[in-house]
Amino acid sequence: MTLPPFQSLLDAHAPDLHRFLVAAVGRHDGDDLFQETVISALRSYPGLRHADNLRGWLFTIAHRKVIDQARRRVRQPVPAADPPVVPQLDADPLMDAELWDAVRRLPPKQRSAVVQRYLLDRPYAEIAAVIGSSEDAARQSVRAGLQRLRQEVTR
């Protein structure tokens, strides 16, 4: 079994991977998680046993980074003395700040599903593989995420 040069994965998928992460966690953290995803992927790449769905494999790693980051956030509450966390809107390539702030308040699984569905136009089967659920559950995650966004976002 021959895996293609890792560079070809980057050429094909790095822009979408970056968009996915920026959408899921914001520009600053998105840049960090993007680099961590590339490094983690490179670390485990030679151990892959097949090259069937390399895109899905990369996005699974990215999705896990989003989940890990959400867990870290829960474990490390912002100290009371600190000023409230303000999203860095200036550096943010996401044009619709209100909407994307709401996206980032979604539970990570819903967030990941909504971003893959709407930003990246991925089919449910692929989303399901990335977030590790059934296709029905992936649909449900997208539906629930959208419902919640609709409640939080002004028209």
Next chain:
Amino acid sequence: MNATNPTNEPRGRSDRRGLDGADGDDLGERLRRVDTTDVAALVDTALRRADVEGLVDVGWVVEDTPVGPLTLAATPAGVVRIGFGGDERVLEELASEVSPRVVRLPGRLDEVRRELEEYFAGRRRTFDVPVDRRLSRGYRRTVLEALSREVPYGHTVSYQELAERTGNPKASRAVGSAMATNPIPIVVPCHRVLRTGGALGGYGGGLDTKVWLLRHEGALLG
């Protein structure tokens, strides 16, 4: 992968409208609007970090030279492959023969780039950059090592002579195939090997390139 949508064309409007609700809000459309950012610099930074962690088995860059674009590739041990024409197939070959961890890592090739630049400018006659000879084995490797050691800039040798110098006078055909499969041309100077009597023989980078290199070194007049 047949379920994917590589063209990124919007799929099923009706599907999306169903999700978005009959009241016609355009949440789905708003979610699609994200500025694209150039990720090349981020990728470069990530790969440099990966290199520090020892995760880049093969780093490469394509360099323009007087004999056309060259793909330069190195392992942590040294230059492992030089390919003519900037051909992507070189990377696939490295992925299967060395490691699939093959990425663009210009910094790793700085030294060989500098030495090649000096060579092409006529300011360098020997290469000092470490080479990784893992892509040649057995007698082929013995012959290529002898070539590096014994045939200096501006000199030529015949396949037959090289066979004799490796103590194997009947092996001139094997010497020919060693030259034809030299993974590190120019730095390992297979262009200096000719047929007995001075006919050019072959060259992986094309005979024009062989002639160019020999003239450049003053080994071929006219």
